[in-house]
Amino acid sequence: MDYFLNENQQIIRDLARRIADERVMPVRAELDEKGEFPWDIMRTIAQSDMMAINIPTEYGGLGMGGFEFILAVEELSRACLGVSTTFAANALGTYPILLYGSEKQKKKYLPDIASGKRLVAFALTEATAGSDAAGVQTTAKLEGNEYVLNGTKQWITNGGEAEIYTVIAMTDKNRGARGASAFVVEKDTPGFSFGKKEDKLGIRASSTRELVFENCRIPKENLIARQGMGFIVAMKTLDKSRTGVGAQGVGVAQGAFDASALYAKERHQFGTPVISFQAVQHMLANMATEIEAARSLVYSVSRYVDGGAKDVSKESAMAKLFATDVAMKVTVDAVQVMGGSGYMKEYPVEKMMRDAKILQIYEGTNQIQRNVIGQSLIKETAKKK
Template identity: 55%
Template sequence: MLRRVVRRLAEEKVAPRAAAIDEEDAYPWDLKELFAAQGLLGAGVPEEYGGTGQGLPGVCLIVEEIARVSATASLIIAAQELGLMPILIAGNEEQKQKYLPPLAGGEKICAFALTEPEAGSDAGSIRTRARKEGDKYVLTGRKCFITNGGIADVYVVFATTAPEKGLKGISAFIVEKDYPGFSVGRKERKMGVRGSPTAELIFEDCPVPQENLLGKEGDGFKIAMATLDRTRPVVGAQALGIAQGALDYALGYAKNRVQFGQAIASFQGIQFMLAEMATKVEAARQLVYKAAFFIESAVQKGGASREEISRYSSMAKLFASDVAMEVTTDAVQVLGGYGYTKDYPVERMMRDAKITQIYEGTNQIQKLVIARSLLGK
């Protein structure tokens, strides 16, 4: 039922806006409000904190269906889930009661701020510093490539409180947009997911109340990794949706495009391409939802190790994003010259697919996570 409702919403309200969002590179506030009104921004949040309690499988389903028509629009849901997840995982009751209801209801937007110019895949190289001064922490440093940067009301920021301890010295803080010393720097000009702002964050002696520390000092890296374990399948679902949308369009085009006196769908070369595309998409779907249900069950009931959770999460993200890139590339090929133009959506889908192989951990990092899990490292 949820899939039917979201698909109808996506086709009627999102699809007509998709090309314009990409062309204008402007955040679709109208769609954010629409999703908030439908309770979609709080799908992953329990009901006691203002959400609808759909859990990880529900979030994946919502993101997949919206990504079929617009990757940027689906990122409204995915980025909110990523931003609020550290609070859901590590927040105390007071923090959850204060921040989760307005985030789940869409009254506020959130962001996850881990990456820095010198700390991308190597999170241990974080240089943003948080020094304790009385009843507050003072943050100094820069973050980059932050989704929702500049429009978010609440940021979960990772900074080192003990540089000499490396990963064990990283802590996590809830930072509100109007804190003094916090500003937004350069907005990135991106190849894909245009309309979703990605920006630099600047902290210049930014005071953060000590009650906004998530967990304990030194818990930051653990919180970040636990968050990504729960959200990488959502990126997999986004990639899956992009791939499904590209397959749907290529299939319809092949049935109607006539060459040599017949529809190109009648040619075996095209048929084989479509067959491979459909098989890859379905394989990705099975893995994404296997991971989502496995992780949700592990979180609710236990019984799975952190390594198992990380492995399924990374496999889903790795495979689905590679499939998205392959399928969208093939969809452009099916359309030929038309596929290479902005008049047809597969060009946009191909550009959008690429980021799914990069953010929330590059696919090379996912392979490391999977291998280390298998080898017991």
């Protein structure tokens, strides 16, 4: 379907598609097998200005919107979710600075982020704080001109590889969610080290690691926004990034669909291509329809967010929820369409099925997304009375 992309948007989609086809597809199985961080691909992505897309021009970016960014995410996801997770997590880590950073912080960090010189990671999750983000135990105590950080962050995408970390820590535990603050912590700061590297079911090319803070002292000026605004920074960041996860869902579903449709055309049983069987056709028809519906929703919400809508929690949750549920279903069905071949590592769909599962879990489980939507519905109905 034609989504009437403008010239810039077409340029970005086509270039991301080319990078996906020429640089990602040939190595994705190997990256998955070895669990190897895709540094070469990240350098290619950076050199192509993909990390500059939604950074304002005054900080060395291209000054385009979130929609242009998710077009790139979708295309990379079509080839490999491990790569696109690395790319999207970089943007996720950047949002706190982009949305709430001071002029000084923006000038200091955004140009290096736009050029891809330094990768970024976002650190909220802890052993005791997953869906319940208020369970954060990491503390940041103001001592003179420094904050002293203590605690351990868990399952941090780009952990160990990124050089800039946006970290949520408690500055006042007694105030609960209002006692959290956001900080920038640079790699190599004394007291900041990396723990266990996770061995995952999917997105194995991406790095997932523990961040350990032991009396890690950072300058006071690394506080993002004001003390106590940490959860607002985190929630607004997630509001912005959810359409990106939705785009990942659309991309991986499209990749799985393309592989299975092609296979169904070439695979013969009972003397005829299996695509000629209605049972297979109906599966493919459902998959194609769901992908297009997901894409339409993700694109619409992304354009809505870029249009300057004030509260986008409900819509961005819908886009993330729907597109990632579609991704899971479509990748499972792609394996089914391909039968035994689909189950084998020789073909890409088993990896896509393993990869897709994370989309229903990270950046807010799909159950949490339904909570977000539900709470918005309650507010809306209250207003109607």
